[in-house]
Amino acid sequence: MTDAVLTTDELAVTYTGNREVEALKGVSLEFPENQLTAIIGPSGCGKSTLLKSLNRLHEIQPNVDIAGNVVLGDQSIYNTDEPTPELRKRIGYVPQTPTALPLSIYENVAYGLKIHGEYDSKAELDDQVEHYLRKVNLWDEVEDRLETPGAELSTGQIQRLCLARSLAVEPEVLLCDEVTSALDPISAEQVEATLEELKAEYTIVMVTHSMDQAKRLADTVVFLYLGELVETNDTQSFFENPQHERTQEFVKGHTAVEYADTESESDANAGEPVAPNR
Amino acid sequence: MSESIESTESNTKRSRIGRRLRIERLSSYWLGGAGYFAIALFVLIVLTLLYQSAPLLSEYSIVQMLTSSNWDPAQNEFGFMPAIVGTIYVTVLSMAMGTPIAIFAAIYIAEYAEGRAKTLIGSFIDVLAAIPSVIFGLVALIVVVPFVGDYLAPAVGSSATGLGIFTVSLVMAIVVTPFMISLSVESLEALPDELRESSLGVGATKWETIRIVLLRAAGPGIFSAILLGFGRVFGATIVPAMLIGGQTQLPDSPFATGQTLPTLIVNDFGELMSLPLTQSALIFVGLMLVVVVWLFNFGAMLVRSRLQRRWQY
Numbered sequence: 167m168t169d170a171v172l173t174t175d176e177l178a179v180t181y182t183g184n185r186e187v188e189a190l191k192g193v194s195l196e197f198p199e200n201q202l203t204a205i206i207g208p209s210g211c212g213k214s215t216l217l218k219s220l221n222r223l224h225e226i227q228p229n230v231d232i233a234g235n236v237v238l239g240d241q242s243i244y245n246t247d248e249p250t251p252e253l254r255k256r257i258g259y260v261p262q263t264p265t266a267l268p269l270s271i272y273e274n275v276a277y278g279l280k281i282h283g284e285y286d287s288k289a290e291l292d293d294q295v296e297h298y299l300r301k302v303n304l305w306d307e308v309e310d311r312l313e314t315p316g317a318e319l320s321t322g323q324i325q326r327l328c329l330a331r332s333l334a335v336e337p338e339v340l341l342c343d344e345v346t347s348a349l350d351p352i353s354a355e356q357v358e359a360t361l362e363e364l365k366a367e368y369t370i371v372m373v374t375h376s377m378d379q380a381k382r383l384a385d386t387v388v389f390l391y392l393g394e395l396v397e398t399n400d401t402q403s404f405f406e407n408p409q410h411e412r413t414q415e416f417v418k419g420h421t422a423v424e425y426a427d428t429e430s431e432s433d434a435n436a437g438e439p440v441a442p443n444r
Numbered sequence: 445m446s447e448s449i450e451s452t453e454s455n456t457k458r459s460r461i462g463r464r465l466r467i468e469r470l471s472s473y474w475l476g477g478a479g480y481f482a483i484a485l486f487v488l489i490v491l492t493l494l495y496q497s498a499p500l501l502s503e504y505s506i507v508q509m510l511t512s513s514n515w516d517p518a519q520n521e522f523g524f525m526p527a528i529v530g531t532i533y534v535t536v537l538s539m540a541m542g543t544p545i546a547i548f549a550a551i552y553i554a555e556y557a558e559g560r561a562k563t564l565i566g567s568f569i570d571v572l573a574a575i576p577s578v579i580f581g582l583v584a585l586i587v588v589v590p591f592v593g594d595y596l597a598p599a600v601g602s603s604a605t606g607l608g609i610f611t612v613s614l615v616m617a618i619v620v621t622p623f624m625i626s627l628s629v630e631s632l633e634a635l636p637d638e639l640r641e642s643s644l645g646v647g648a649t650k651w652e653t654i655r656i657v658l659l660r661a662a663g664p665g666i667f668s669a670i671l672l673g674f675g676r677v678f679g680a681t682i683v684p685a686m687l688i689g690g691q692t693q694l695p696d697s698p699f700a701t702g703q704t705l706p707t708l709i710v711n712d713f714g715e716l717m718s719l720p721l722t723q724s725a726l727i728f729v730g731l732m733l734v735v736v737v738w739l740f741n742f743g744a745m746l747v748r749s750r751l752q753r754r755w756q757y
Contacts, residue, residue, distance in 0.1 A: 221645070258646060265642045269656075317754075332645065
């Protein structure tokens with residue numbers, strides 16, 4: 167096991183809107199370097215909340231209280247003088263819905279580089295854009311139309327474009343929020359293949375609702391339930407030898423969903439908090 | 445016996461579905477009728493205006509009337525130039541004052557304001573937008589007119605009573621700005637949060653996100669808001685009629701009194717209606733207003749749909 171680059175220490179998130187919802191109740195985790203960690207659990211269990219609180223992205227919503235700590239390397243991201251944009255550059259984020267910025271394909275990838283001024287010449291920028299588009303296996307599909315709007319690509323291509331845009335600022339950690347859930351099976355496969363290649367070089371934390379995807383891609387699996395950490399283990403042990411009753415039920419229940427009907431899914435959903443209004 | 449019951453049942457069923465389908469067909473007729481009525485109304489208005497303008501157009505040359513600055517209906521002099529210049533003056537000045545404020549305020553409300561401040565400011569802007577413009581005209585007569593006449597105009601070396609083009613522009617900017625803010629806030633708030641997250645997620649600041657991403661994505665909506673504001677200033681009647689001074693001459697400064705196309709109509713219609721040519725001239729003014737506003741709406745629609753296709757938001 168490699169060293170952890172990102173750790174959480176009793177991280178708790180509470181939505182304090184009309185109704186108070188404890189979305190995350192003191193979660194301590196370690197995300198190992200250059201591995202892919204999958205966060206799974208029933209919907210509304212706090213997966214996305216956990217992910218967003220790792221780079222303070224939840225702060226764009228009002229009425230969120232946070233306690234505990236997140237440490238990147240040896241630096242807390244909450245008790246720090248480092249400006250939030252710098253932190254977010256080091257911990258990138260790819261949202262669930264494939265989202266092209268209202269810019270050309272080229273500018274979508276160059277976006278972060280330009281903002282941080284991390285290039286010396288147009289030629290260098292061109293090289294960087296090509297490099298990252300190749301990295302996400304998109305270059306061959308777009309090299310002759312870099313100036314067209316990113317939004318004209320298919321959703322699967324846009325999702326890979328998002329990966330390229332996030333990777334271009336060389337984050338130490340990449341957060342992916344259900345990045346394949348909005349895609350058709352073939353596009354999802356392509357994005358998965360890309361992630362598969364990327365995980366050797368980057369520390370990736372991925373939220374997924376698909377247990378099969380976690381099985382296929384993840385080195386480590388984290389199981390959340392109702393805002394609490396139930397179990398975390400390397401992928402093989404997690405699925406073959408789940409330690410907690412809840413995990414056993416969830417893994418088993420999921421299998422039942424796959425082969426039978428939605429009965430066990432409604433069990434899994436029983437009593438879970440409704441996602442707070444955004 | 446049982447057969448006959450069944451057949452009665454199926455008969456009722458059949459007549460029931462028959463009735464439902466009849467209502468279905470009818471509803472599509474009368475709903476469609478309501479829709480086409482809007483088109484018919486527009487055509488009817490334009491035709492009426494055209495028909496009523498004909499007497500004037502048959503006697504005088506359009507180009508000559510549009511470029512002449514002599515407006516004296518009693519002498520059959522119909523120069524529209526002063527009113528046209530006045531209208532352009534007011535529209536450009538109002539939009540120049542209102543648009544930047546509208547966009548900045550919309551950004552503040554949609555992206556920066558939180559909690560109670562947001563609700564408070566938002567609802568006050570809606571209240572402002574709902575105040576009848578005659579109230580703005582009245583308040584302006586008491587407050588803005590003396591201010592412009594006694595302080596602002598002398599300060600820039602111009603003498604004025606306070607009534608005039610600048611005053612109208614200022615008040616019209618105040619009238620349409622809340623309206624443009626409301627619509628711009630709506631289009632900013634309709635953007636998916638993923639856009640903000642994507643941009644912030646690579647380390648952009650909030651302002652960079654707004655400037656490069658959000659304003660562009662909300663562009664079509666904000667653009668429409670501005671054009672709707674433009675249309676309202678262009679066609680504004682009551683505020684200019686109260687504050688412009690009503691002198692039909694080419695304005696020589698922003699503080700000069702003047703006339704806009706709508707004030708030309710309201711100022712002269714009552715007394716000069718008995719003169720057929722004058723009536724025709726005023727109706728021709730109406731025709732110009734309709735045509736220009738329609739052209740602008742049409743152009744706005746084209747630009748908007750092109751922008752939307754390009755960025756798909």
